[in-house]
Amino acid sequence: MNKLNTLRQALKRRKIDALLISQPENRRYLSGYTATDSSISETSGVLLIPAKGAPFLLTDSRFELHASSEATGYEIVLYPKGLLPLLKTILPKLNIKRLAFESHYMLHSTSEKLTVMAQKAGIETVALIGLVEKIRTCKQKDEIDKIEKSVRLNEDVFREIFASLKPGMTEREVALQIENAMVLNGAERPSFETIVAGGPNGASPHAVPGSRPLQEGEPIVIDMGLVLDGYCSDMTRTVVLGMPDKKTVDLFRVVRKAQLSATAAIRAGITGREADKAARDVISGAGLGDKFGHGLGHGVGLAVHEAPSLSPRNRKKLQTGMIITVEPGVYLPGWGGIRLENMGVVEENGCRILNQDTTFLDI
Amino acid sequence: MNKLNTLRQALKRRKIDALLISQPENRRYLSGYTATDSSISETSGVLLIPAKGAPFLLTDSRFELHASSEATGYEIVLYPKGLLPLLKTILPKLNIKRLAFESHYMLHSTSEKLTVMAQKAGIETVALIGLVEKIRTCKQKDEIDKIEKSVRLNEDVFREIFASLKPGMTEREVALQIENAMVLNGAERPSFETIVAGGPNGASPHAVPGSRPLQEGEPIVIDMGLVLDGYCSDMTRTVVLGMPDKKTVDLFRVVRKAQLSATAAIRAGITGREADKAARDVISGAGLGDKFGHGLGHGVGLAVHEAPSLSPRNRKKLQTGMIITVEPGVYLPGWGGIRLENMGVVEENGCRILNQDTTFLDI
Numbered sequence: 160m161n162k163l164n165t166l167r168q169a170l171k172r173r174k175i176d177a178l179l180i181s182q183p184e185n186r187r188y189l190s191g192y193t194a195t196d197s198s199i200s201e202t203s204g205v206l207l208i209p210a211k212g213a214p215f216l217l218t219d220s221r222f223e224l225h226a227s228s229e230a231t232g233y234e235i236v237l238y239p240k241g242l243l244p245l246l247k248t249i250l251p252k253l254n255i256k257r258l259a260f261e262s263h264y265m266l267h268s269t270s271e272k273l274t275v276m277a278q279k280a281g282i283e284t285v286a287l288i289g290l291v292e293k294i295r296t297c298k299q300k301d302e303i304d305k306i307e308k309s310v311r312l313n314e315d316v317f318r319e320i321f322a323s324l325k326p327g328m329t330e331r332e333v334a335l336q337i338e339n340a341m342v343l344n345g346a347e348r349p350s351f352e353t354i355v356a357g358g359p360n361g362a363s364p365h366a367v368p369g370s371r372p373l374q375e376g377e378p379i380v381i382d383m384g385l386v387l388d389g390y391c392s393d394m395t396r397t398v399v400l401g402m403p404d405k406k407t408v409d410l411f412r413v414v415r416k417a418q419l420s421a422t423a424a425i426r427a428g429i430t431g432r433e434a435d436k437a438a439r440d441v442i443s444g445a446g447l448g449d450k451f452g453h454g455l456g457h458g459v460g461l462a463v464h465e466a467p468s469l470s471p472r473n474r475k476k477l478q479t480g481m482i483i484t485v486e487p488g489v490y491l492p493g494w495g496g497i498r499l500e501n502m503g504v505v506e507e508n509g510c511r512i513l514n515q516d517t518t519f520l521d522i
Numbered sequence: 523m524n525k526l527n528t529l530r531q532a533l534k535r536r537k538i539d540a541l542l543i544s545q546p547e548n549r550r551y552l553s554g555y556t557a558t559d560s561s562i563s564e565t566s567g568v569l570l571i572p573a574k575g576a577p578f579l580l581t582d583s584r585f586e587l588h589a590s591s592e593a594t595g596y597e598i599v600l601y602p603k604g605l606l607p608l609l610k611t612i613l614p615k616l617n618i619k620r621l622a623f624e625s626h627y628m629l630h631s632t633s634e635k636l637t638v639m640a641q642k643a644g645i646e647t648v649a650l651i652g653l654v655e656k657i658r659t660c661k662q663k664d665e666i667d668k669i670e671k672s673v674r675l676n677e678d679v680f681r682e683i684f685a686s687l688k689p690g691m692t693e694r695e696v697a698l699q700i701e702n703a704m705v706l707n708g709a710e711r712p713s714f715e716t717i718v719a720g721g722p723n724g725a726s727p728h729a730v731p732g733s734r735p736l737q738e739g740e741p742i743v744i745d746m747g748l749v750l751d752g753y754c755s756d757m758t759r760t761v762v763l764g765m766p767d768k769k770t771v772d773l774f775r776v777v778r779k780a781q782l783s784a785t786a787a788i789r790a791g792i793t794g795r796e797a798d799k800a801a802r803d804v805i806s807g808a809g810l811g812d813k814f815g816h817g818l819g820h821g822v823g824l825a826v827h828e829a830p831s832l833s834p835r836n837r838k839k840l841q842t843g844m845i846i847t848v849e850p851g852v853y854l855p856g857w858g859g860i861r862l863e864n865m866g867v868v869e870e871n872g873c874r875i876l877n878q879d880t881t882f883l884d885i
Contacts, residue, residue, distance in 0.1 A: 194730075195730075197714055197715065198562075199562050200626070201827065203728070220815045220816075221726065221727045221728045221815065221816065222726075222728065224725070224726055224855065225726060240835075260630075262629070262630040262631040262634070263563075263629060263630075263631045264629070265629065265630045266625070266626055266627065266628065266629065266630065267623075267625040267626075267628045267629065267630050267632075267633040267649060268625040268626040268649070268651050269630075270630040271625065271649065286630060286631070286634070288631055335702065335705070339698055339702065342694060342698055343694075343695070343698070345733075351560070352560070363584070365584060
């Protein structure tokens, strides 16, 4: 069954006549319309999906050409005076009595205006959270192919930059080179702000690249991803220029062992918590349990962070077709960090790793 | 009177005990804290401004150092378990009975959780829109100085890149060079995604730079801006490599005449609608009224798009100290577009244009 029909069924079960989709990845997922929003208050359009009948893409004249060339199967309707006046006209024509909106991607002020307008027209509004996101969690074949291409390009960029890394380059220079190479090689954009964190800076999992020059012998955490054809990649390697010392090698091996242990455990039917535990047990067994302060991984798709979460808090089962990261790490304040991150597809009998790059994975 | 006191007076008039500030530019405007948010659901902190007493910056441990070094005068309070549990503790201690939040920068889903928490604690919530933005609309002297520096750097970057433009370069390459030059010359970041749109791509006012090589003789729309010391610039030039043809020159002259007409009309006391009309009449007079599908301009400050709007829908009067863009354009599907954008300060007796660059303005 296609995505739109799956969604329509879900709407019918909830007795919802139509859903307004404002979340940009959801919009792209369903319609193929690739425009991005510069902010939540500057939208390039919303979808109106009736439970029965053809779907609509509502946008303004700036996006007309773009929308009509991409959102095939959608009727493009322009709103010269804004979304609400258009809805006021179009909803009664479609006989919509119960209209749902995405509570997790609509501003409170917009929801208030929408509700007032709807009430006047005798329409009930329903706040929904995460309905399309849930459908997005398990990827179809063509999506897995696209994600694989995104992973491949990301690895190509990584290797190109890694080959030119030298002590003395600043974290910021390297991050800029990586992001430029992504775009010059055809990526739409980085999927998140690239992390390059040398030595002690690597002790923060969310380090921001700064003016510190890279040094020989220290672990350098590089966490990078890109968007290709809408789909994200996300990979972390920890590399050393010159020779790593014994402490670095020992920590590397613990983290890699944790990653392999989790990879071996992941399959459809185990929970996010169990996947996390497979890695966490290895790190705890090495006496470093308190140095692994984040979850093992997260889903990746049109968004770089999406469901499912591989963490002690997720007791739901993984399903075939989910794409996840496997990224254990250890972080020692004052010394630095080691994180290794691959992406994989959850399959019935295991986890198929999408990465091919093995730089500094097995040392 | 300083900004914080102006805000406190406004809260007292509304009988509000405290305001929660989630909007990132408002947060920076009041506190000086420069952290940015990667998205509306990943905040680097919120301000809690009581109508009486010292203000607070609530954030998590990742931002502690950053916050305490910048938000002087604010008490930094960390939320290890998220914002809501902290508010639940802190609001009763401060004896807050009526708590306002920024309706225009809070997700509906978050507002629902906040309201449930507040009700349990006997606290009333009030949705406010644009209170701090209103204070921000008229700029103080030091803000105008900062914006002028931002405009100047943006023009320097434009001229540096324009000097190296050659047919065959792709839109994406040029956009990337522009954004790199911004950051390497000291900008915090681009203030929006740079537009480079050659030939027919220029027919879309919000074109995304693609793989199309620039060609001689075609109009190339370059719309770019940067953030310097928190303040935004925004400028559009339409340039031609080699010789423009007659059609291009004729359209250029219409757009430039519209821009000059609006610039001459703008002063404190005229409405946004009247400013827009001064340009629109010129374009309509040339028989191109339906090819100018957007408003004439918008305010610029800590945000690249803020009040006031110069458009047919704004019947409010412009005031001294507002900073606005003047950016008429014509867009011909299949052929391309011409847009010319300057920034100016609204003064009592006119509009002082902040731009000095005249590349391809008068041809």
